Amino acid sequence: MSEYVPVVTASYAYRVAVAELPLRTRLSDDPAGAVVVVDGGSEWCDKVSDSLAAGARAIIVARPSTASADELAALVARAGDRAIVLERPFLRPDAVTDAVTARRAADAQARARLVAADCAAASNDFAAALRDSIGWLRGLSGGALVLRTGGNGVGLFDSREADGVPAVLTAVRAGGTSRLRIRALGEAVSEVDVSIARALVTTSTAGGRSTAPERFETPQRLALRRAIDAMTADAQIEDVAEFAADSTLAAAVIAPRGA
Secondary structure, X not given: XXXXXXXXXXXXXXXXXXXXXXOOEEEOOOOOOOEEEEEOOOOHHHXXXXXXXXXXXXXXXEOOOOOOHHHHHHHHHHHOOOEEEEEOOOOOHHHHHHHHHHHHHHOXXXXXXXXXXXXXXXXXXXXXXXXXXXXHHHHHHOOOEEEEEEEOOEEEXXXXXXXXXXXXXXXXXXXXXXXXXXXXXXXXXXXXXXXXXXXXXXXXXXXXXXXXXXXXOOHHHHHHHHHHHHHHOOOOOOHHHHHHHHHHHHHHHHOOOOO
16 A cells, blocks of 8 residues: 555553554554544444544554443434444454354364353453354354354344354353353364464364464454554454344343343
């Protein structure tokens, strides 16, 4: 590309990400035409709306908190063709791609028969970890999910896609490090071990076991690259719609059974 992309951010981590992409980005104080990074605290939807009104070309939300379906739908409508990239702490898009690609490479005919996720997270991480667990199920099951039954931290899902597979989730609050464990079962078995620090992806077949190279790129640099690609290469970003769908399912999973 011939121009630097301006980036507006007060976050130290994102300033580091800008420094790591010196041929593509530069820091700016003007949101017009820029990538704007907003904190994902309780008012992040309002901050995104303000940035869109100020002329931002793309927006990154760092670790978004829960938002209502109406707020998220309004953001999608307001953004139009401008990308909103969500940095989700337990759901790295590149790690999901690694898991899906490894299954296809292991055996193009061996789709999963069942996808299962176990989520054990500290109270301050629980909402994000549960929501991101559903994102992993969606990615490995082949498409959008519909909840068939659930509550009290357990969910049983079907895929909305004709060739999708069923999925099951258990989620509990626990002390210590928050972790997700996802397994896609079938002729090829995918195992994913996720924490905020990393995502370890392994694939097992009759021919052996392989581990995807660990991703050392920071989540901030990854989010920034995705935002730039959306601006310059027309990459499709569906983060807000997926976040909304995952949030709706997560709320149903933790609701009291029978409510």
